[in-house]
Amino acid sequence: MKRRLGAVLIACLLSTNFAAAQPRDFRSVEIAVELAWMNDPITFAYELHAQFKNGYLEVQGPVPDLAVRKQALNIARLYGSKQVFDQTDIIPGCAKASVSVPGSHVVAAAQARLARTLPQLAPSVRVLCDDEGRVTLEGAASTLAEKLTLSEMMRRVPGCSRVENCVRVGQAPPPAAIQQVGFQIPIVQAPAVNGFTDQMVRRLGVLCPHVAGIQIRQVAANRFHMQFQAANDADAQRAVAAIFQNDEWKAFRLDIDAIVPR
Numbered sequence: 001m002k003r004r005l006g007a008v009l010i011a012c013l014l015s016t017n018f019a020a021a022q023p024r025d026f027r028s029v030e031i032a033v034e035l036a037w038m039n040d041p042i043t044f045a046y047e048l049h050a051q052f053k054n055g056y057l058e059v060q061g062p063v064p065d066l067a068v069r070k071q072a073l074n075i076a077r078l079y080g081s082k083q084v085f086d087q088t089d090i091i092p093g094c095a096k097a098s099v100s101v102p103g104s105h106v107v108a109a110a111q112a113r114l115a116r117t118l119p120q121l122a123p124s125v126r127v128l129c130d131d132e133g134r135v136t137l138e139g140a141a142s143t144l145a146e147k148l149t150l151s152e153m154m155r156r157v158p159g160c161s162r163v164e165n166c167v168r169v170g171q172a173p174p175p176a177a178i179q180q181v182g183f184q185i186p187i188v189q190a191p192a193v194n195g196f197t198d199q200m201v202r203r204l205g206v207l208c209p210h211v212a213g214i215q216i217r218q219v220a221a222n223r224f225h226m227q228f229q230a231a232n233d234a235d236a237q238r239a240v241a242a243i244f245q246n247d248e249w250k251a252f253r254l255d256i257d258a259i260v261p262r
Contacts, residue, residue, distance in 0.1 A: 025235070025238065026052045027144070028235075029079075029080050029081070030050040030057075030080070031050075031144045031147070031148050032080065032207075032208075032210075033075065033079045033080040034048065034148060034151075035148065035163075035165050035209055036078070036206065037072060038152070038154070038155070038162065038163045039151075039162055039206055040075060040162060041134075041161050041162045042068055043071055044155070044160075044162045044163065045096035045155060046061060046062060046063055046072075047062070047155070048060065048061035048063075048072055049061055050080060052081075056081070056083045056084065057076055057080045057081040058085045058087050059073060059085070060087045061088055062090075062091045063088050063089070063090055064090070064092055064094050064095035064096075065092065069090065072088060079207075098133075098161060099158050099159050100133075100159065101158050101159025102159075103131055103133070104129075105158075105159065106129040106133060106135065106159040106160055107129045107135075109157045109158060110129070110135060111127055113154075114127065114150070114153070117153050118149060118150065118153075121139070121141055121146060121150070124140050125137060125140075125141070125167060126138040129160070133160055133162070134164065135154050135160050135162070135163045135164070136163075137151070137164070137166060137167050138167065139167050140167060141168070141169055143169060143170075144169055146169075147165060147167050150165060151163045164202060165205070165206065166201070166202045166205040166206070167205070168205065168213070169209060169210065170231075197217060197224070200216045200224065200226075200249070201214050201215075201216050203246070203248065204226070204243065208238075208242050210230070210231070210235050211228040211229060211230050211239050212228065212229045213229040214226075214227070214228045215227045220253075222251070222252050222253060223253040224252055224253075224255070226243070226254055226255070226257070228259070229258075230258050230259070231260070232260055233260055235260075236258035236260050239258065240256055240258065
């Protein structure tokens with residue numbers, strides 16, 4: 001059965017604090033925030049933690065100055081909850097110096113650490129690195145906790161400046177056990193974009209770490225079709241909200257199919 005929710009209902013969903021509305025999903029939101037911190041070159045090096053307490057998203061951990069604190073809180077509001085409680089500690093001595101290392105050396109060190117830390121994932125995770133030390137992780141993991149550990153261990157890799165974690169979590173449900181829940185979001189017209197879909201897939205994997213099987217294709221000059229698998233309707237709606245709130249995609253018309261178990 002296919003259901004389609006119009007833009008009015010989507011707008012209503014977006015007016016809700018999804019973290020507060022879905023207590024069982026608190027941990028997945030916390031992990032999404034922590035992954036976003038590690039995908040930012042300003043906050044990557046600092047061991048920050050997100051935790052929901054009494055309706056607020058608490059940001060914990062050491063930062064070297066006010067600038068890093070501000071960036072950490074902004075990311076927490078963007079990826080987690082607008083209700084953020086600052087519990088960071090400014091410790092000037094915790095500032096991390098950047099180290100320039102060739103990308104190939106970063107990849108080799110990352111693969112070695114992966115083999116030691118998560119040997120069960122080593123065959124299924126691909127490590128890439130550009131000249132600026134930005135590591136991209138691709139592949140599959142069994143749980144969100146494993147996905148988070150993959151990013152965390154990159155802090156111990158010399159030359160790594162940030163981690164874009166595109167690892168997908170879980171396995172796709174069997175074809176006989178799924179239904180499709182469709183969402184259509186009308187967006188203003190925009191010029192054609194070439195070669196953009198791979199970037200969109202990676203970005204969606206970061207925005208929505210709780211979904212899997214992400215597929216995106218361009219169907220017209222300014223229109224894209226997105227499909228992903230979610231464990232339940234709540235996860236699907238939260239993913240749609242994250243997509244709708246992403247400023248990078250507000251210039252396009254997006255057709256979104258979320259596949260969820262029966």
